[in-house]
Amino acid sequence: MTAAISPQIPTAQTLYDAIIIGSGVGGLVTATQLAAKGAKVLVLESYIIPGGSAGYFEREGYRFDVGASMIFGFGTQGTTNLLTKALEAVNVSLETIPDPVQIHYHLPNNLEVKVHRNYEKFLQELTERFPHERQGIRKFYDECWKVFNCLNQMDLLSLEEPRYLTQVFFQHPLACLGLVKYLPQNAGDIARRYISDPVLLRFIDIECYCWSVVPADLTPMINAGMVFSDRHYGGINYPKGGVGQIAQKLVEGLEKAGGEIYYRAKVANIIVENNRAVGVQLTSGKEYRAKRIISNSTRWDTFEKLLPEIPAAEKKWQQRYQKSPSFLNLHLGVKAEVLPVGTECHHILLEDWEKMGETIFVSIPTLLDPDLAPNGYHIIHTFSPSWVEDWQVSPGEYDRRKEEVAGKIIKRLEQIFPGIDAALDYMEVGTPRTHRRFLNRVDGTYGPIPRRKLKGLLGMPFNRTSVPGLYCVGDSTFPGQGLNAVAFSGFACAHRVAVDLGLTKIIRNS
Known part of the structure; x- marks a missing residue:
């Protein structure tokens, strides 16, 4: 560095x-x-x-x-x-590089979904997996767009400043009223208005969890509307x-x-x-x-x-x-041939809906910017939620545990990238203690999460x-x-x- x-x-x-x-x-x-x-x-x-x-x-x-x-x-x-x-x-x-797919999900019972930058393409793919929920899928994600469109009409400044609020209300009265409506609501409540399939509701949980670290019932609708729509509007750009x-x-x-x-x-x-x-x-x-x-x-x-x-x-x-959990991070350098043609930049892997806290997040930024790695190699950054309390061990045990947990994660990654273990060129493991030390964040936490269900934001x-x-x-x-x-x-x-x-x-x- x-x-x-x-x-x-x-x-x-x-x-x-x-x-x-x-x-x-x-x-x-x-x-x-x-x-x-x-x-x-x-x-x-x-x-x-x-x-x-x-x-x-x-x-x-x-x-x-x-x-x-x-x-x-x-x-x-x-x-x-x-x-x-x-x-x-x-x-x-x-300079930024557009990413055509936000996430490629690898979920229980071989459920795979790609969240395409193109909104209609995403809805089509999700509907193919849940054809009986065609109307509910569109109604839920369209409601996310209502939130986003309210936000996207006004300068996003301090909601503590009365003159700004007055000015914005007179300029965009309908947008302001729309945001007031959604402020006390959570994404899970909105989803259940339109969707009944329990697996699809689980999918919306993981859609929220991948950035809020809580399921849809605990994720404010304002945040969900912003994320679920901006990935199609402004897009993911590296x-x-x-x-x-x-x-x-x-x-x-x-x-x-x-x-x-x-x-x-x-x-x-x-x-x-x-x-x-x-x-x-x-x-x-x-x-x-x-x-x-x-x-x-x-x-x-x-x-x-x-x-x-x-x-x-x-x-x-x-x-x-x-405090939310921190993360266990694996920063990997791998031979390029381990990634099939057409591999997306971002992936989420989860094998059991009841173990969402063991979700694996994967980023492969060199698919967008090859200059971040030596020629013929890729970066794979993979991370999973982890609590600092699990790492309060002796120095020798700490190193042994890092090696053990890293091995388990790489074994799981073999499901979507066969041969990744043999293709490893470099590996560095970071724990919640690493986050705490270098980022100056108590317990290495990702941020606050609700202790119980609250009214939106x-x-x-x-x-x-x-x-x-x-x-x-x-x-x-x-x-x-x-x-x-x-x-x-x-x-x-x-x-x-x-x-x-x-x-x-x-x-x-x-």
């Missing part, structure tokens, strides 16, 4: 408009949008490169994505193409050079706009004076002050580690949400917190997990902070 080089970190004499803790995509979108409006912004990143879960690392000629390679938000039309908009705001761009290019380009734009980012700058605590967040202190002891502090850490890391005590509002939130907090001057951004704020979702959170946070700072021209997304 090529380490980013930070400038000499100065003594804390400058008062910034905003300090962002962490350079995940949510934090970087917040930073770039504020810098584009003239705010003096500082991003503090504990690692040596930006991106967090959207970062990368290099080994023996392979460039691996840290997280998923299935990227939304790079469309060219509408308002939901948030990554495109984030880059444009700071005058940078990124960044040339790997997912890590997104963060690299956002940093380039941030610096062009006058913002700053420091690496190897780990925040130890948030400084609170007179009950207000006013700065941060690094583990080195250096302090930096700002009018507004924005945490791109998880809410658990923010309120349990960076502040002296947990506010009552956060305790209440933790009663509704819990109504329980998810926005960007402001109960601590004056402190905001949160990222996957533990509205609207939740996923790269485009955290970009939404970043736009909303930048909007809210800019209004609070008096940069009123940010009322409208430009």
Whole structure:
């Protein structure tokens, strides 16, 4: 991996408009949008490169994505193409490669379904598997489009800003009323209105699980509508050079706009004076002050580690949400001939509906961008949910367990890629402990999931917190997990902070 080089970190004499803790995509979108409006912004990143879960690392000629390679938000039309908009705001761009199929599902009882970029082709394929549910399939996915079309008519900014809400309502009254209708609903409730086949309902569960890590009953309809429609509208588009290019380009734009980012700058605590967040202190002891502090850490890391005590509002939130599992990751380099002609980039493998927590996710980004691997080889990144508690073992046992679990996953992959074991050229195994160490996420968690069935997105907090001057951004704020979702959170946070700072021209997304 090529380490980013930070400038000499100065003594804390400058008062910034905003300090962002962490350079995940949510934090970087917040930073770039504020810098584009003239705010003096500082991003503090504990690692040596930006991106967090959207970062990368290099080994023996392979460039691996840290997280998923299935990227939304790079469309060219509408308002939901948030990554495109984030880059444009700071005058940078990124070449992307369109993916014709979002996911190739390999499911129990030999059920195989491809989610084609072409909507009608996808519906046709799914209907061929469930011909008796023809009408229900179309009605459910068409209802997802109703949600998406509401979102796609308006600039996606802060729902905490009354003037913005008033402006949007008068511009798009029907779209706003539509979103209000869907806010308290979950995808599973909508699906059961139209569909009765239990296997098809299970399919919709795995459709949700592959990005929300919970079944349809616990997945907000707003999120489902966005994902299930944008994959056909804006499509899945892979960044040339790997997912890590997104963060690299956002940093380039941030610096062009006058913002700053420091690496190897780990925040130890948030400084609170007179009950207000006013700065941060690094583990080195250096302090930096700002009018507004924005945490791109998880809410658990923010309120349990960076502040002296947990506010009552956060305790209440933790009663509704819990940490999702982390992942066991296998980063593989394999001989190209092991992949048949026509292999899709993304796959999901599940052999038993009752064991959804053992789902295997597969990304093969070199099918879209061959330059990420040596000639004649492919990258296969495969991962499955895993809890950090399962890895609290001695060093010797830890290495043995990694080898054992990796072997089991490769054996399962042989079902869809026969000969993969013999074709291995490189393997690196990452556990929840790896995520915790390098991504600075408590227990390596993917983000929050509901403890019980909640009313859609109504329980998810926005960007402001109960601590004056402190905001949160990222996957533990509205609207939740996923790269485009955290970009939404970043736009909303930048909007809210800019209004609070008096940069009123940010009322409208430009």
